[in-house]
Amino acid sequence: MTEETWTQPITKIEPNKVMVRGYRIDELMGRVPFSHVVYLVLKGELPTEAQGRVMDAMLVSSVDHGATPPSVLAARTVASGGAPLTTGIAGGIMAINRHHGGAIEGCMVVLHQAVERKRERAQDALTAAQELVAEYRAAKQRIPGYGHRVHTDDPRTQRLFAIAEEEGVAGEYIEMAGALRQAMKESLGRDLPMNVDGAIAAVLCELDFPLEMGNGLFAIARTVGLTAHVFDEITAQRPMRRISPTAQGYDGPAERKL
Amino acid sequence: MTEETWTQPITKIEPNKVMVRGYRIDELMGRVPFSHVVYLVLKGELPTEAQGRVMDAMLVSSVDHGATPPSVLAARTVASGGAPLTTGIAGGIMAINRHHGGAIEGCMVVLHQAVERKRERAQDALTAAQELVAEYRAAKQRIPGYGHRVHTDDPRTQRLFAIAEEEGVAGEYIEMAGALRQAMKESLGRDLPMNVDGAIAAVLCELDFPLEMGNGLFAIARTVGLTAHVFDEITAQRPMRRISPTAQGYDGPAERKL
Amino acid sequence: MTEETWTQPITKIEPNKVMVRGYRIDELMGRVPFSHVVYLVLKGELPTEAQGRVMDAMLVSSVDHGATPPSVLAARTVASGGAPLTTGIAGGIMAINRHHGGAIEGCMVVLHQAVERKRERAQDALTAAQELVAEYRAAKQRIPGYGHRVHTDDPRTQRLFAIAEEEGVAGEYIEMAGALRQAMKESLGRDLPMNVDGAIAAVLCELDFPLEMGNGLFAIARTVGLTAHVFDEITAQRPMRRISPTAQGYDGPAERKL
């Protein structure tokens, strides 16, 4: 059986030369920040300074969220059986899916629907949002990206939107994110602030990322926290311990300022 | 059975407040670059500007190396069976272990041995390196971190060391990396330049990272490339195709300058 | 935060007593064959002797299919990076999904549709099959479970159906499997014999397994082959080798008779 030759558009390797999306990696090193290179690898082009700064903040926003998310509990549990560091990290990443981090993609779908409706019907954002919220309610479907089991007003959302505004990246998707919140408040009688998944969704729409990249971006950022958690599990915790998802606390440094 | 309370030192969650290693994540966002936050999450403290720049370059150096490494082939193969994006990424990360990326930890071990010997015996770097190389040869053990199956002079190594020099981060571990190369050249009669795994090992030693973090840092950086590869596999390739590790090419943008 | 108590219906543990689906495991051992216990664990009840024999044959049919399926290539590739045995096996299982092994569930869906149609419309099997095939063609959808990239007449299918007949387990789903083949032959002008995924689908329908168990049963059987492949990779192959999906051969015992 002969083998088919196949191609990929990401990286070209030649002796003594590594080119990522066309750029020599040794030229990128030290000149283009890691977060901008993440953008380059995922999208195929370097971001503008403004896009790069928003990308950076988005990645920082998702590095970790303590030890209660399924990804961390899965990663630590795998490690507690004796698996090596990378197997533990992988166990965590596998838990990122439809229900965990998946609100990013889900919310991107809704934002695209709403903005398309607005454009096609030449509506304002709030009218399009009200119609869509009504349709979702009628179909008994939730709009993902709003509300959080811990935070009533997610600090990451506010900050991410503020940076997007500062950098001129905020456009009709972030506007629509606010319109949907308003429409839901009118319809449900309850104000559900956007959570960080929703905020990332809106920003990824502004940056024209494909839907499937929602989980991808989250996985890249969260791998950082997972690595620290698995390292802690391997070096500081007892093997085969029962890892409670609730009876847990924090023993790191007290709050400090930059 | 009652549950033991346990603690972790990474992230504290309170309503409307996420604190990573003591810093509010919304304060970090937009002010501290992602690569510095990676350093913070892994080490517990923010890097200096100099350390942060070296960290950034190290992460960039390892984002991707084309489609031949086992991690990419595993990730793409998992995805070709129909698994979701994050399961594919996880399949790739699991392939990062002793033989793939493991030279980082292996080389860190040797560098620590050599520098300790130098200190304890009050030797110069070359003498310590010569003795250690002789011992490794006698024990028929390889010194990891030198030589590469594609690159005779890894461009990432040169660049990483140059940045470490510029930033004043280069110390006795990077000096020892050079001494070991010299000692191996004398002993083997062959000049094996340090590969990027070795260069990262030397820099991680300078930054005082624990050995086990070698694979961790590599996993974090490589997750970026894996995400792009799995996305390509899912969106642009045929399901269940036979993925050749050799009959493959690159069809992305031609070489371009920053 | 208090924890919710949760329950599962699979196994009860008491000191010196392990009860699987209500049966003491030490009573099952040596008296009930492993394959029947698999049935018990998955379905909640022990099979009849007839059902148990069909279950056994189904598991045997899927233990391995050489080194070309994605699951084996993924498992070996993960292991070649240095991962431990179980991580390699897991890498293989993750590749079993929609496209690899997924035809079982896909074919179960079609068989249920066809048999329901037959019942509701009081048709004979062939008429129901002809109508469904016409609808699938019109919608340009493939009917999964027929045809194979290597086998023109899958020996496992014939044998599995023969055993199901012998044991009186063959009913209207296996009849419908044949009717669909006949209807496709008439419609496409090409005889596509059922593959082993399709045969397992038909038998799982006869045994009243839920759809989602298609991949589960396949994963259980294939874990056996994956374990042997990963063991071979770790003990007999070179680390970090390039694992060709095509340039490969067999060097085990020659064909032999029971």
Add this chain to the structure above:
Amino acid sequence: MTEETWTQPITKIEPNKVMVRGYRIDELMGRVPFSHVVYLVLKGELPTEAQGRVMDAMLVSSVDHGATPPSVLAARTVASGGAPLTTGIAGGIMAINRHHGGAIEGCMVVLHQAVERKRERAQDALTAAQELVAEYRAAKQRIPGYGHRVHTDDPRTQRLFAIAEEEGVAGEYIEMAGALRQAMKESLGRDLPMNVDGAIAAVLCELDFPLEMGNGLFAIARTVGLTAHVFDEITAQRPMRRISPTAQGYDGPAERKL
């Protein structure tokens, strides 16, 4: 780059012919029980009837142990994030490693040491065991395979050894397992019955399995339980729930007899 041809000794595929370790899989189906085929795939030869019955009992002994082991908690946690069935199963298998199931391999090492010592020094089993236990105590190392966090007298151990005796498979490794228990009782003043990991270790030694197969056999058996647990998590539990490792119960059928 040309590809090296490689070989594996497990399965040969020809059109319309699948041969596992030399036997046609359609000939095995319905004639050789699944558990014997597991033995064939792993060892390369069919077991005798006696060996096959012991193998069967060993596989049954390990199908499940409730919802507290790390493998089940990891599998369910991965699934609760929304991952598909096979990704959840894989998450569980990854947790089987040095600390979880690893006592099998650890105990096999000790049994081999003890039996070799007995043979080389022409000692009786108890003398060899006493010496080894003294050496392990002096080195402050535990002998794996004895004691259990729930069972004071593991019912699976007794039953497995009884079947091995009945079938004439019990030899000097099972004898040594008893001698080590006796020696530990004398040395520690506490009787630690062998757990099921230890019992499987002794039987795998009798059947001449390689050490690395300890985790492999356990993974094969436990995949059955993991499949049922992940299916339950996906179909009967709430997504993203907090899965307590302790506040859990059983709601399946009450104890019943065969």
